[in-house]
Amino acid sequence: MKLNAPNATATSGSSPFTTSCTKTRADDPLGVCSVYHRGEPVITCPVRFREDWLIVNDASEFFFESGTKWTSLGEVRLKNKAGGPIGNIDYVLVSYDDRGRVLEFASLEVQADYLVTGDPDLFILQTVNTTQIVTMAEFLAMLS
Secondary structure, rough: OOOOOOOOOHHHHOOOOOOOOOOOOOOOOOOOOOOEEEOEEEEEOHHHHHHHHHHHHHHHHHHHHOOOOOOEEEEEEEEEEOOOOEEEEEEEEEEEEEOOOOOEEEEEOOOOEEEEEEOOOHHHOOEEEEEEEHHHHHHHEEEE
């Protein structure tokens, strides 16, 4: 996915990277789709996980056998027992048979835990929402 140059900021209520922000609420906007550094945005937007839908395709290979017919649904609303909203599932993958009947489904939640960068000016922030900003060396040390 090629992201266009920003034309707004998250705090203005619109996204500089997509036409519809998935992580905002009118009463409590997150405003963490990007961090501006030297006049340019550094992307922290969860939309980046949608690039070529690789994450959904990879998940389908994990959840379903090869050759399975499947589709995905995004931002599926969950309701409580009384029918009230309790949140959304980022993606639900659904396998189906030749007649369109659901055989299996899998839920997929997507979240970035780290923003890996070599830019020392970003380290001042330490975190963006709950995403830690770390160097490559710090990130690799966490993996070992």
